[in-house]
Amino acid sequence: MGKVPAGEAGLRLIHLDADLAAIDKPAGLLVHPSSLDAHETHTAVDLLERQLGERVFPLHRLDKATSGVLLFARHAQAAREHGQAFEAGRIRKQYLALVRGWPPEAGEIDYPLARDPELPSAGQPRVAALTRYRRLACFDWPFSVDGRHPSSRYALVEVDPLTGRRHQIRRHFKHLAHPLVGDTTHGKGAHNRAVAQWLGVSRLWxxxxxxxxxxxLSIEAPAGAEWAPLLS
Structure with a gap:
């Protein structure tokens, strides 16, 4: 890996070579400008371009609330080649997620999704979407969200989205009835608040x-300190 400039913008560069740059995107940072967050003045694209002093091309998306590896091409040819690799499914992405309940030890979610998650699903064409997951740990925490149970169950899962649909992981685990904790769109507010209080962190997990x-080439961004209680 080439020399990583510190840069005043402060993004954490985790890989830099002649073709590619990768950052460890913090939760809460947009990848690029969006009409849904028109008030936001900082994006990962803008900050990285100022940090490197050159144009960059984002190769995939992460939701604003998601943290971790975000990959950019440094020139148009690399953008084309790696963009085609993403489209062909030749680039593997792996995630960590905290979900409500205890899903099976491993599984595959093969469930077509509406093309635009920002619009009602009814009437939209559906596109193929496939996600594999593996359960890493189960938690039974001593607080009640549902009055029928004295404690609440959650699980840490490792997730491999084999297709690249928008909000795919969030929507697939909602379909599985194990929504992601901290997901304000597809999750459960009572669980989001209870876990935030228990772990002392409010975020999309x-x-x-x-x-x-x-x-x-494998590029990794270790989970932040807030994940330590889930990984120990």
Whole structure:
């Protein structure tokens, strides 16, 4: 990996070579300008371009609330080549997520999704979407969200989205009836608030842990300190 400039913008660069740059995106940072967050003045694209002093091309998306590996091309040819690799499913992405309940130890969610998650699903064409997951840990925490149960169950899962639909992981785990904790759109507010109080952190519990590219290059962003109670 080449020398990583510190840069006044302060983004944490985790990979830099002639073709690619990758950052460990913090939760709460937009990838690029969006009409849904028109008030936001800082985006990962803008900050990284100022940090490197050059134009960059985002190769995939992370939701604003998601943290972790975010990959950019440094020139148009790399953007084309790696964009085609993403489209062909030749680039593997792996995530960590905290979900409500205890899903099976491993599984595959093969469920078509409406193309635009910002619009009502009814009437939209659906596109194929496939997610694999593996359960890493189960938690039974001593607080009640549902009056029928004295405690509440959650699980840490490792997730591999095999297609790249918008909000795919969040929507697939909602379909599985194990929504992500901290998901204000597809999750449950009572659970989000209870876990935030228990762990002392309010966030969407979704982290892009690793991106693996053709040729053997693997770029990883270890989960932040707030994940330590879930990983120990």
């Amino acid at each position: 979704l982290h892009a842990l690793r991106v693996e590219l053709p040729g053997g």
